[in-house]
Amino acid sequence: MALSCNPRLLLADEPTTALDVTIQAQILELLTHLTRELGTAVVIITHNLGVVARYADRVSVMYAGKIVEAAVARELYGNPHHPYTLGLLKSVPRLDQARKEKLEPIEGFPPDLIHMPEGCAFQPRCKFAVQKCENMKPPLLQVAGEHYSACWEWPKVGQAAGSAAPA
Numbered sequence: 001m002a003l004s005c006n007p008r009l010l011l012a013d014e015p016t017t018a019l020d021v022t023i024q025a026q027i028l029e030l031l032t033h034l035t036r037e038l039g040t041a042v043v044i045i046t047h048n049l050g051v052v053a054r055y056a057d058r059v060s061v062m063y064a065g066k067i068v069e070a071a072v073a074r075e076l077y078g079n080p081h082h083p084y085t086l087g088l089l090k091s092v093p094r095l096d097q098a099r100k101e102k103l104e105p106i107e108g109f110p111p112d113l114i115h116m117p118e119g120c121a122f123q124p125r126c127k128f129a130v131q132k133c134e135n136m137k138p139p140l141l142q143v144a145g146e147h148y149s150a151c152w153e154w155p156k157v158g159q160a161a162g163s164a165a166p167a
Contacts, residue, residue: 006038013045028055049092053077058146061085064111064121067140071147081149081158083126089161120151128153128160 002010012031016024032055035042046052052059053073060070061084069082080086087106108125111117117124123133132152140148143158151157 003034003038003040007040010035010040010042011045012042014047015044016046016048016051024051031055049088061088064113064116066121066150067148068122068150069148070140071143075145075147079147079158080161081143081147081154082122082151083128083153083157084122085149086157086161087125128156 010031015031016027019027028051031042034040044051044056056073058070059073059076060067061076061082062068063084069076069080069085076085077089080089084106087104090104091106093103106125111121111124117134119135119137120126120129120133121137123129126133128151130153136152138150138152140150141154143149143154149157
């Protein structure tokens with residue numbers, strides 16, 4: 001129904017939730033086909049990093065209601081520059097790496113959205129946090145080309161991500 005009026009933009013909020021993997025793939029392939037045929041842009045809102053990796057051209061990662069990193073999908077997955085993005089990627093099992101005993105969880109809890117901290121919302125959970133993070137919200141800073149990160153310490157995060165990448 002959403003495509004019946006040939007929209008320029010389609011918002012798909014968790015379009016594959018509670019579907020088995022086969023049906024997920026069919027729905028996403030159908031969306032891809034129809035949107036290319038109609039020339040419609042699609043914004044997929046999802047927690048499923050596999051869906052994002054397979055179907056997204058560009059990715060924006062959100063934390064506490066704000067975009068904390070944005071880039072072309074391949075660049076973001078291969079070279080994350082925000083600690084939350086890095087944490088998300090490290091907390092998902094990968095088929096291209098040797099099996100580890102445990103995944104690396106993101107320690108701590110999300111902030112109370114009614115009483116947001118003065119500085120960076122991710123700071124209490126962040127391994128890269130510095131004093132500046134406690135009282136100054138970082139803007140989306142250009143990392144390279146069309147890659148942006150809302151982190152004061154994005155170069156260190158990028159270095160850590162690079163050293164954690166598979167050989």
